[in-house]
Amino acid sequence: MVAYGKDLDQLGTFLTDRKITQATTVRTEDIEAFKADLATKSYTPKSVSRKLNSIKTFFRYLRLNGILAYDPAEGVAHPRYENKPPRILSKMEYRALRDACRSDTRIYAIVELMLQTGIRIGELANLTTDDIKDEEITVAQFESHLARTIPLNHAAREALTQYLSIRHKTKDKTLFVTKTGRPLLVRNIRTAIERYFKLAGIDGAKVNDLRHTFVAHHLMAGVSPETVSKLAGHKRLSTTERYLDLIKDQVEGRTARLEEL
Template sequence: MLPNDLRNVLEAYLQFLYWEKRLSDNTIQSYEQDLEQLVGFLEKKDIVSFSQLDQDMVEKFLRYEAKREIAPASLARKISALRTFFQYLIREKIMPENCAKLIDSPRFQRKIPDILDESEIESLLNAPDLAKPIGIRDRAILELLYASGLRVSELTALEFSHLDLENFMLRLWGKGFKERMVPFGEEAGEALNRYFQQAREQILKGKRSRSVFVGASGKPLTRQNIWVMIKKYARKAGIEKTITPHTLRHTFATHLLENGADLRVVQEFLGHSDIVTTQIYTHISKKILREAYARSFPRK
């Protein structure tokens, strides 16, 4: 059984998330932040063990958090984190029952992600200068992000062993180290080949790296590098929307659905464990649903 003091139990839980649940670093950091706030609150109340918790105390903590005027989505995330954590405490026989299971999450409007239309995508993809090695590399990055719906963390971790250029496929490990195969288009394949043949060695200048996308140091590009790059090319392309690397992922999913892809297929491409996460993209498909209804329903 685990030691029953608050911080040791929390540390054991975070190790459990990493080694057994195989969650990503970002997800674990999010759990840690929420649960550290709970621990700090309990310490102020002179509570030394999670076994002392009941629903009333959990509700007091959530009211305390709500007074800080945090967003409803953040409060809902905290409640979800508590439920998951308490399930772990039940498993470890520290808590007899889940005292957050009856607490309702606040209702909130899920934010619809920004996407680019096809003309904006074309402008963005054409923004890099193909007369320069860096421009050739950046064009390949933009093409691949749009053609495959990669998370930026997956792009920066991409190595040659993950690429099948002949069959236009990627082998990826996403959140929780889950493996999936994702196709990409011929234009993205051409951009990658151009990068490998004309630019990558010039950028590396004799250095060696297993990573696909590298800087002059020979090290893989970082998330921040990709973020800054996309902002630069969005300005150059005259795109006024606020876009990030994730915008290309949203746009990939949206354009697939607009052109008739099945939601389950899009879920597989994006690596979502729950189709509810993928359903956010169906807001853009109402027009398609109306058109399909008009084509199919016999009574006009």
């Protein structure tokens, strides 16, 4: 329900900017324009499709209850996308990424946090300074994902400590902020990391590959799928177990200790 509300709020903001303030005046081309706008903001086809599901549900409800004469979202097609297997960065690749962004203290901390905790980019953007404890972070509920606590290893703690020492002094408690103290947006984070992927010479990599690498690395190190699933915030254990097919020849003996990448 949280994600549904945010999707509709995002559409509402877009429509208001186009001087459309009533659901009864929304046209199919307006929703098509919103879909195209999402694509320009680095949303994946899968994310766009999910947002369209929310929008279609909303307008279908209005139509069925006689509030609208027709459903403007009905004819809007979902973007096509493939369910490709997760990409797992090699040790050489994620070390090269580290080296490429090391002088950028803020992005380095973001990369390290994603790589060492498996946190989602949206969850990371929503972190506050209150969520950071000495040896763990508390991830608040985000969209349809439940809240959870993730331990911080030495690499993550050190990167965060360095970032906090140069973080802009602001009353805003958002953890990652711009040089002027404003919250760093998801699209800004994604753009910055993808730029460093290119600088590191890593072709075809995406921000979410840091999360994939966290999951795969710990499964390979012998951490139980149940533990990894809980830390990654997977709703279903089967989501975590998908990775086992990719790494089945590399899984070591079981361990309860989290590894440092």
